[in-house]
Amino acid sequence: MSGRAAMSGRASSSEHPRPRASARAWPDRAGHAQPRLRLAWLLLGVALGAWLAPSRAWAQAPQELFRQGTNALGEGKYDEAIDDLEAFADQGAQHPDASYNRGLGYVQRIRANAGRPGDLGRAAASFEEALLLRPDDRDAEHALELVQAEVARRDSRRGKDMVTERPTLDRLLVGLASERTWAISAAVFALLLAVGLVLRSLKSRPWQIAGRVLSPVALAALLGLVPLYLGARSVRLTSQPAVVIVPEVFLADESGASLGGEPVPEAAKVEAGEKRGRLVHVRSGSRAGWVPLGTIYLLHQR
């Protein structure tokens, strides 16, 4: 894996890649400086060049990286394929096909008996990312199921019982629909409430009855939908989906002391929240705690 931290922060899309440092810019700016300063600029330029040199993929367009990564995948050069496709994402490019191929690269490395610890988690994260970008991607969905089944099988081999993390009831309710869906539903019921109020004021008896029934029903639905919208909004804004990319991670408190209980297994999808230093707050089902930042892969935030 390249040096990309398991963080979001991809500043631009594939159509607008991050601008690269221009090698010609340094002498031009240095030409107006004093000789000592010029030397300092020169050294800095050399250092930057050395830093950028290993990342051969950085200097390439995302489409080119994707092509190279896909070709390497076809040729069985899985490490190279993973590097290229990670570089694709490092440039801020997001595409479900690239994410899928990246996950495939990790899976193929495992199949080739060259897998490294965390490859299953990274594969699952890549497939999750592909599904987030393209929810109807059947290939990614199937691949994710295979990876999760393999993780469960390996856990079973280690004598660990399968633990199903269930979200809390509020998260379950909020997660039934998107924030926009809750908002639109609330707006519809607000409209129905208005209609009900109008009908109540009509002189016609049947319309009055319809209004008397409609308005409290719409009001009750509205009172239920508003918290759901607020909850969904809060979850969307304060948390980010993430996937565990180490064999297992124990939840800890802010000081790093383990909270105990079962560890969160590899490839488990969690909700990441606040970050403090090298720790990030995650929620796995009904449990919450802090984990090291490098143990999870933050997925693309839509």
Next chain:
Amino acid sequence: MRLAWLLLCSVLLALCAGPRLARAQPSGADVSASLSTDEAEVGEPFTVELRAMVEGDSLPSDAQLYVPSGIDVSGPSVSTRVMSRFGSGGTYVKRGIGATWQLVAQRPGSYVIPAPTVMVGGERITAGRSMRVHVVPATGRPRSRPSTSPFGFPSPFGMPGGSSPFPFGIDSMLDNEPADEPRTTMGEEAQKLAMPIEPEPYVFVRAIADKTEAVVGEQVTLSFYVYYRADFEMTDRREPSLSDFIRVSMMQSPGADAPITTQVGNWRYLVRLLDRVALFPLRAGKLHTGSLGALFTGARVGHRVERSSNDLVVDVREPPRKGRPPGYRLGDVGSYRISAEVAPREIAADGTVAVQLRLQGIGNVPQSIDVPERAGIEWIDPERKGETTITAGRVGGWQTFGYVVRVRDPGNVYLGEVVLPTYDPDRKEYAVARVDLGNVQVRGGTVAPRPAGSVGADDDAKKERADPFASIGPAKLSLRPFDRAGDPGMAPRTFWSLVLVPPMLVLLGGGLGRGWRALRRRQALRRQDPATLASRALGDLSRAKGAKDQASAAERVVHLSIEAATGLKARGVLLTDLGQELENRGLERPLSEEVCAVLGLCSDVRFEPSPDRAAGEQISGRARQLVARISKARAARPAPTAAPPASVRGAQP
């Protein structure tokens, strides 16, 4: 003749002895009866108890008791029991029944109660001899009855099968009397079981925990006792929920322990251990154990009376954060040690070794254990075995994990170390049980040949190694277009606008409409207000040209002014009565007289054929002055209740 006498005597003897011989108790039958008291008061209940035990499969049945007139009888209450004895003196099993009748004497006297009978093996057996009871007149005072029961053995409570008959002698044994024995004579356990008051009469169930504070995973021993001082049968036992605990039963044969005599309030009770379980809390918090309940039936207790134990609350905390080792799993509490066997120590590359981990100790032995993850080493399928033991009231045991470990890379491979962090509540500190698995020498080259006919780990491993990703899809060769639309959410401003605006608009519209209608209604009322009409009439008076018109206008102005000021419709009142009426309504006499005078003048001018123009002007002037005075008078006095008049605008001359 002598021979005839001898024959007759023989027949008579046979007739007399026959039934007695027939009623002789069969071999092994033990039938007896007792009376709870030999002296009772009129109306005071007392009991006759029959006990019949026989060897063999047949059970005594059909217990009967005939009582003399003057005594009412109810019952019998029948229960069964099994009594076994195993020892050097031999083994036998006796089955039997107990029958209890309740008797109440209706009048004083001395009564002989025939012994009860019971059918045993097809024969009716009489239980001992008849009993005598002396009944005295009722005094209303509580009586003390001496113990006469011959049965000193306890209830066979807790028999397997769910129903626990309790037929014999408890009433007689405990005698239902306040204990006169000082508490200091009780044993240590009896003192622990003693209670200051009895929560429920005659029989109740009590739960006792050895501790009420624990950490998650620490053993809490919960004991259920039944306290009784009367005969009972227990049925329909309902176990406590214990949903927040792992439960391990600690009793081999519930109900078989000897009862303990203790003191509850002023009563002497027998206490029998009903059940004892070790609980291991699953989470932190104030956890309820729930209640153990059952239905009790007895002569004194009642029929199917429900009794439930107390619901205990255990305050469960997490082990301390301080000093908690990494990898500690909540609930791993106790004191353990791990041992390991690794064999063989030398294998070919991609071969397997068997690693047998044994975890043993005190506590709820963990059901899984973390194995070291190392590159090139694959741990396959642990085979688990375990046993739970109870030693000195502490749950413990062992658990083994049999692993097959595949080592891919050749060389001297270090397998790693197995660690299990636990919390020891006795020492209040964490401990880490660990075992070093050591090294395995892995030869390079091909896989070692499998011994002929050997099956097992390698075959299983081969199955496991079947490609789990065989059905994964191919790589995507191009970046296909995709819709980036996800859930952009909705801005709160937009949301609240959509939610609040429609109902607010409707409410606002409704309010405005209601306000407009109220305004219209108010305007309509004001148009009909006498003050307003009077004001208009003053304008008409100014515009009137002829004397008659002026008189008519002045008359209307005065009438409307009076109505506005007093609420009186003066047009319907005779002029002769008007003055008095106005005074009644609060106008001063001079003003009311002036009113009458002006109205009279108006009437005169109106009915005069050719009135003088000056008279019209005079009326007009006087009417204006009068209206102004009425208006002042109205302002000075409280408004009339009938029709609150508005101020008469423009009434000033």
